[in-house]
Amino acid sequence: MTTAVVLSGGGSLGAIQVGMLLALADYGVAPDLLVGTSVGAINGAYIAGHPGREGVESLAGKWESVRRGDIFPVQPVLGLLGLAGRADHLVPSEKFRGLLEQHLGYSDLKDSARRLCLVASEVRTGKEVVLCHGPVIDAVMASVAVPGVFPPVRLGGQDLMDGAVANNTPISVAVEAGAETVYVLHAGYACALPAAPRSALGMALHALTLILQQRLLADVTVYRTTVQVRVAPPLCPLGVSPADFRHNRELITRARETTRPWLDRGMPSDPAQYLRVHNHGSGLDADRTDGSRGRRRWRKQAA
Numbered sequence: 001m002t003t004a005v006v007l008s009g010g011g012s013l014g015a016i017q018v019g020m021l022l023a024l025a026d027y028g029v030a031p032d033l034l035v036g037t038s039v040g041a042i043n044g045a046y047i048a049g050h051p052g053r054e055g056v057e058s059l060a061g062k063w064e065s066v067r068r069g070d071i072f073p074v075q076p077v078l079g080l081l082g083l084a085g086r087a088d089h090l091v092p093s094e095k096f097r098g099l100l101e102q103h104l105g106y107s108d109l110k111d112s113a114r115r116l117c118l119v120a121s122e123v124r125t126g127k128e129v130v131l132c133h134g135p136v137i138d139a140v141m142a143s144v145a146v147p148g149v150f151p152p153v154r155l156g157g158q159d160l161m162d163g164a165v166a167n168n169t170p171i172s173v174a175v176e177a178g179a180e181t182v183y184v185l186h187a188g189y190a191c192a193l194p195a196a197p198r199s200a201l202g203m204a205l206h207a208l209t210l211i212l213q214q215r216l217l218a219d220v221t222v223y224r225t226t227v228q229v230r231v232a233p234p235l236c237p238l239g240v241s242p243a244d245f246r247h248n249r250e251l252i253t254r255a256r257e258t259t260r261p262w263l264d265r266g267m268p269s270d271p272a273q274y275l276r277v278h279n280h281g282s283g284l285d286a287d288r289t290d291g292s293r294g295r296r297r298w299r300k301q302a303a
Contacts, residue, residue, distance in 0.1 A: 004033040004179035005047075006171055007040025008216070009164035010187025011242025014039030015063050017185045019255025020232045022060060024183065025053040026256075027263050031183070033115040035174045037163035039187065041118040041143035042100075045136055048112035049105050060252050062103060068245045071096050093141060093150050100137050109136050117177060118143045119163035119170045123152050128166035130173055131155070169216045171223050181228040186216055187242075188234025230267045232259050 005024070007017050017040065030051070036044030046059050109116050110133045117132040120142040131139040134156065142153035142160035152159040167173070174182045216231075223229050235254055240247050262268070 001180045002032050002178050003029070003181045003183070004035060004174035004177070005029075005031040005044070005183045005185060006169060006174050007034070007036040007044045008169040008184075008186045009038025009040055009162065011039060012068075012245045012248065013187035013238075013240065013242050013251070014043055015248040015251040016187050016235055016255040017043050018056065018060050018063050019252040019257075020185045020259045021047065021056045022252070022256045023232075023259035023263060025056050026260065029183065031114060033117070033174060033177055033179055035117050035119070035170050035177070036143065037119040037168055037170055038144050038146075040169075040185070041140050041163065044116060044118065045100075045104060045112070045140050048114045048116035049136075051113050063252060064249045066099075066245060066248065068243065070099060071245070091149050093145075096144075096150075097137060097141060100140055104136060104140075107136060109133050109139055112136070115177070117170075117173055119167050119173060120145075120153075120155075120160040121163055121166040123159040123161050126165055128163070128170075129158065129160055130170075132177075167215075169219060171219045171229065175223055175227055179227060182223070182230065184216075184220070184229060184231040186231065186234050188236060188238060233262055
């Protein structure tokens, strides 16, 4: 039986997926196939090349040390050119590409230790493009190329951008690749922000995660009749913006702790109650990670 792990987009909330992966490793879940979009492409590409508990623990260490400037370095001149219509992106991609080259450890998608497929979108049509062979760095860079933020990537004669535009949580790709059991690690969305994101990047990423949340619910409804779809509960209440990398360690810890009881309960198969976009105001009787300083206490997530 082929087991797949599908990893969604979500910016810095990709740290949540790492905690979920740690919990799966704790329970001996070893995927045969990894499918990733956007930040999920980063996590998927790393685990495909470094499978097993040691690989996930290594990935967690890298997430704990990364900072926003490592991914989204600010260059005011380029930003002004972009706003003036003289550049198609606001953030240079060279620093991020360098990180991938330093840490991935293999050059082609087909050389990964586990099967790997990444999802990007064609710029002119928004059509889904599934990448299962070819240069892995280019494939990851294409999958994470947030429109207007990172430059598109020219690959296979096509200009490609963020896979979340076409398919943020590509369950369909895993099913078409022959998976019979699909673990969906959805980064979720900041459902309990104390205020709107203050940066343009934070607002753009937050809006994108809200828009794409309901696509996941629709896909789960369709595919759960043909394969075993197991959706790990995303963190909510959650008050961390997808552009905020300051809380990665805390998100990893919290996600691991909330995924374990879900596994203990036999992975309840109806995720509708925790995938629908809903409001969690500041008065909710639950602790949340909201970026404030000091000790944080987290209540276990109900599935």
